[in-house]
Amino acid sequence: MLATGGTIAGAQSSAPGGRYRSGVFSIRSLIAAAPGIESLARLEAAHVASIGSQDMGEAVWRALARRAQSALDDPAVTGVVVTHGTDTMEETAYFLNLVVRSPKPVVLVGAMRPATAMSADGPMNLYNAVATAAHPDAAGRGVLVVANDEIHFAREVAKTNTTQVGTFKSTHRGLAGLVSSARIHFYGAPVRRHTMASAFAIPGRGALPRVDILYAHAGMGRELIDAAVGAGARGLVIAGVGNGNLGSHARAAAAAAAGAGVAVVRSSRTGGGIVERNVEMDDDRLGFIAADELNPQKARVLLMLGLTRTRDPLRLQEMFYTY
Secondary structure, three states: OEEEEOHHHOEEOOOOOOOEEOOOOOHHHHHHOOOOHHHOOOOOOEEEEEEOHHHOOHHHHHHHHHHHHHHHOOOOOOOEEEEOOOOOHHHHHHHHHHHOOOOOOEEEEOOOOOOOOOOOOHHHHHHHHHHHHHOHHHOOOOEEEEEOOEEEEOOOEEEOOOOOOOOEEEOOOOOOEEEEOOEEEEOOOOOOOOHHHOOOOOOOOOOOOOEEEEEOOOOOOOHHHHHHHHOOOOEEEEEEEOOOEOOHHHHHHHHHHHHOOOEEEEEEOOOOOOEOOOOOOOHHHHOEEEOEOOOHHHHHHHHHHHOOOOOOHHHHHHHHHHO
């Protein structure tokens, strides 16, 4: 079990729904708050970070991936559970899904309510996460996210609500399974490459290529795109309107960036659907990349890793169809 902090380890003021601090409680405290959890597996716990996941970044991603890989390489270890804040859990999960090399399960888990809150959801989520990681049928499914009695694939899951415990949804390809008080029901297998079949590896010490996300809107000009390129972005993900669309001024700026060697990915701000290539925009002519099913935040993760291997838009496009 690897702890990174988050609301699941948070402590709030005495008032219900009041302010709270993330990452206050130790992983051992969280284990103690889930009666019976140690009957599911022999647990070893360590802290990687104690942060709210809004502060998650490359340095913690690298440290977490290395610790997870080291544990998974141990023949005595069946799987890894990572406690994590919910805000960026989907990005961390997808990053690990692309760089960790093991058929053994990695399960991320968090909570929407702090550990001290009325009806805290963390203990049951953690109990079910350990049960999932310990289950023999969890192997080979890539990185998973467990919350609210549901099991999600890392590639598919997204946070969709600011406060509700049922915030995580897998809108494109559905759930990986269900888990109720450690009773596991797995559904289909993931359809895209991950973990053992991934061409990516845990990044070294150097920073990953900078990729910025820009949110499209009515009347969008070129200023934000030009500013991101001027600040050193090697890649841009546009959270476009509708099917990844941009107005004429923003499109011209994005095309100029692509012509200068900046990778430009069209995703969508809608929260669902597929961004198709060469439908409403001539991606071949403009030099753009279509995000396919990936939302902007996951498109950024894949593009950061993809740019460590190539800057060719067509090769990057193939990665979006592969992962």
